[in-house]
Amino acid sequence: MTTTWIVLGATSAMARPLIRDLAAHGAVMYLAGRDMAELEKLAADCRIAGAPEAHTVKFDARDASNYAEIVHNLAATEGTLNAISFVGTMPEQSEIDASPDLIAGVVMDSMTGPATFLTRLAPVMEARGNGVIVGISSVAGDRGRLGNYVYGAAKAAFSTYLSGLRNRLGRSGVHVMTVKPGPVDTPMTFGKKMPFMTTPEAVAKDILRGIEKRRNVIYTAPIWRLVMAVITHIPEPVFKKMSF
Amino acid sequence: MSFSEIDYAGWGRALRAQGPVSRPESAADLAALPAAPAAGLRRSYGDAALNDGGQMIDMSRMNRLLAFAPETGDLTVEAGARIGEIAALMAPQGWLPAVMPGTGFATVGGCIGQDVHGKNHHVSGSFGAHVTAIDLIQPGGRVTTRPGEPLFRATCGGLGQTGLIASATIRLKRVPGDIMLVTEQRARGWDEHLALLDGSKASYCVGWIDATATGAAMGRGIVEEGEPARGIVKRRDTTSRVPMDAPHFALAAPIVHAFNWAYYHRVPARGRSVARPLGDFFFPLDRIHDWNRLYGQRGFHQFQCVVPLASAPALHDMLSEIAESGLASPLAVLKRMGPGRAGHLSFPMEGYTLAIDFPNREAARALIARLEDRTAEAGGRLYFAKDSLARGAQIRAMYPELPEWQEIVTDIDPEGRLTTDLIRRLNLRSAR
Incomplete structure (x- = not known):
């Protein structure tokens, strides 16, 4: 049976090893993002790696005008349909403090865009009664902190959205998994020393294992589940004085 | 950027x-990047991928x-694509890179820049012999070079000095499947070891050598021959990782002795044939991530030389000196090479190549210096991918085509913006 994946934010550094893996396992790929030239390259890579088909799709988290059309095309595929969203942007908190108008964009990229798309896709998957939706959220959404609380707030909203979507789609056999990465070795973090940094390759492995085991919420690196359990339990009067 | x-x-x-690194x-x-030397996943042992105090471009994410x-087997990849990932993706489809070095983490750009060889060098020649096009970003602009051109010859084994390798086309070869049929035989001493290597008819052939054995057992080891095949074998899906720098006694002489004894005797006296996953045969050490940490904080040096067939006795004496020193690690390889080389500065020559790791200590550095002198006397050559201790004067005699190479490189990069620590240490870009 054919397995189809649509990947939102396919050109992100975190997405690439997972896309390669899915293609090598013979999935039909729909690669969605803004940079069409890069998407074409990724599609060629997928075809060589073993994907029977690889398509590029223009997807902008801030422009929902073509979402219905994308979903219409996906509805025409056969077999199992799956979706994963890597979209999101994180300007420095200091930039946001200087120009608060940036907040709208951050929320669009991390929450409004992917949630709008997935909500449109949900009935198609519900009708088929199978498939997986994976949403990349962030440990930053577990508690607002000094360094990135606007980004954290947008990701917290997305986590909450995914939790509700899981609640809705679970009853029709569609599985929704929330992924909360800590720092990952991407252009954003290159050259910085950060605690429990993981790699896009390791993230891909964790996601695939999570899907296989039908996990609801995974942390990657997995140690972040423990770290965030501690952080979320620090009493607010203490937490508000901390800076990390 | x-x-x-x-x-x-x-x-x-x-x-x-230490220096500014960019990773496109x-x-x-x-x-958008300025002209600077490029590196892949830095599997060169010495300083070929280092530019202390200068800019460096890390190509590891350019791997599409x-x-x-499929009519020709020509695969075009970005330079950061790893040989191991290409093998893993293409072998199930019946294709394999025609030459694969001993680690799957080597990138295609690195394989070209060092004109690497594999366990099939005696049959298939070096990596550059299977490259059909190289796209270079030179300080003056972009250019594509193909076999037969002087620029192509200067680029294969050219240590990145002819421009940044952006992408390349390599010709894959047909294989029946993604496993290897491996025959392992004991070689009880030096003469038997060479005889087995000389007599091998296999596509892939390499000898592991016990560099601690002395006396009659000097030169003993295991000769491994392999043929690609189709079949089903159990795959390891886990890799281990060395979590920290090992203490300095981890590779002390008695431990290495014991390990080598066990490694030698693991193969029955009559020999054996087994089926293995491709990666286990070609990239045995890749199963242990960061294995270089086993040598502790001070690190290690690899000595690798090749000597002409007629100089086998000189190689025998070198191995004797290594065995007597008690400094060698278990990682030691002996191989017969064919004549194939694709560039002016390519390492291979028809003969025998010996590669041995040594922990980074004073006594080992002194031993390596003596081995380098013996290599020069034997008419042999040292390998830029491994070397970290040689001196420029020695190297000149080993690489007679250096002046031709320099002429091409000076034209391309007159200001020396692509030089690396290795180029400077060995004065490879200057007239003397």
């Missing part, structure tokens, strides 16, 4: 560098497969 100040090291970890993710990122033509 931004640079970050980073501390980094060659694979041997004995040589280090896309063609647009790459196009761009095009494949």
